Amino acid sequence: MYKIAIIGYGNLGFHLVNHLSEAGHIITQVFTRDKSKTRISKYKIDFIDDLNLLNSDADVYFIPVKDDALNEVARLLSLRGKIVAHCSASVEMTVLKNSTENFGVFYPLQTFSREVEVDFKNIPILIEGVNKKTISVLKEIASSLSDEVIEVNQQQRLAVHVAAVFANNFSNYLFSVAEEILKKENISYKILLPLIEETVRKVKEHAPSKSQTGPAKREDDKTIQKHLKFLSNKKELKNLYSIITEQIKSKK
């Protein structure tokens, strides 16, 4: 059990407060800029809206704030001896080096919505730390939430974030391209849901590199030409189609 302060109460902050409490940790304080807008947790929380009110009761300070705000928050924190971790995918941990000698990263690899309950047990948590003590404490806390705790270095964490952008943000963009194409023909994108679910089901069983299908994979140029003709007045999408098709072909 650790005493933990949470600096930032966005989607991730909100879920951290709840899940860390459930896991038996004590949340000493939660910083949020506008207390009046704060969604109330089921746990009794000491909210503060001024970082000067942050006390030294906690062992560990988490900073789940937007990347842009990290520098500013770090500049205001003086927490010698404490463990301080940000929760960002791609910001160097050294952003915290003036706040404490025990700085690190606590990065849960998931996209959080405030309304949607998450099962932290399955969410990989990536840990980075400047020294053994920091890594050990962050790992212990992560393990109290999740079964998937991974110690990484800066390069690996960046790799995971880039990979996540391809697998999550960019695949969502492809879904929205499909939505756009179907909308023009008065068809709901929802007819694609069983296919999308099957794509994901397969990825759970086999590496995606092994389960590629489609016209590009089988070099079905007749179909590819039909598709490019269909997209001929959507220049951007035609371009995207060509590029991904060429890349799939080149992997054969």
Add this chain to the structure above:
Amino acid sequence: MYKIAIIGYGNLGFHLVNHLSEAGHIITQVFTRDKSKTRISKYKIDFIDDLNLLNSDADVYFIPVKDDALNEVARLLSLRGKIVAHCSASVEMTVLKNSTENFGVFYPLQTFSREVEVDFKNIPILIEGVNKKTISVLKEIASSLSDEVIEVNQQQRLAVHVAAVFANNFSNYLFSVAEEILKKENISYKILLPLIEETVRKVKEHAPSKSQTGPAKREDDKTIQKHLKFLSNKKELKNLYSIITEQIKSKK
């Protein structure tokens, strides 16, 4: 109940035979090139390996063969008065016009693996037909398998296929890009599965165009630059990252 012959016994043919039988239809004959290699269905089937042996007992003839084989098969069929439908995503139905006056398309929108049992009830089936009789019979058979039967025209079916390539084949390719990036850092792509599942869960609730997230969407150029630098010695992936990022930005 219809009497149905199935010409082609690949993954789709196999599942059609089983599910049409379960739905109460009678499978009169199944054509497959190599009977010895044929996986036995739990239903007793009259297999033929020569199209000259195809008899006229059936009301409806389905042709679930590869696009390339369709022309050749169609050329060999003379089925005046019968309803004949191919199962292809992007081939014109007129490929069958010399085989019968009642030609059409019966296209289940799903990717089929032989080993994986499918729930046909949720699979959209796209129907196209040259005349009302053909459409009506194909719709009736489709409705006996699925709750999602949609009558389309050639342009709509092509749109659905292009959309499916983006949503299924291309998103799988993005997953394999993620796999490649992580592999180089000795991390399994499986750590992305909870994120991928959450992406899909969201798409079930909200249109993908409404749930775009990530550095491109929030125009977080600092992170984008870090990612491009990370990809600087992977020219193809860097190019793909840039193009999708620009397209997401331009949709704002």
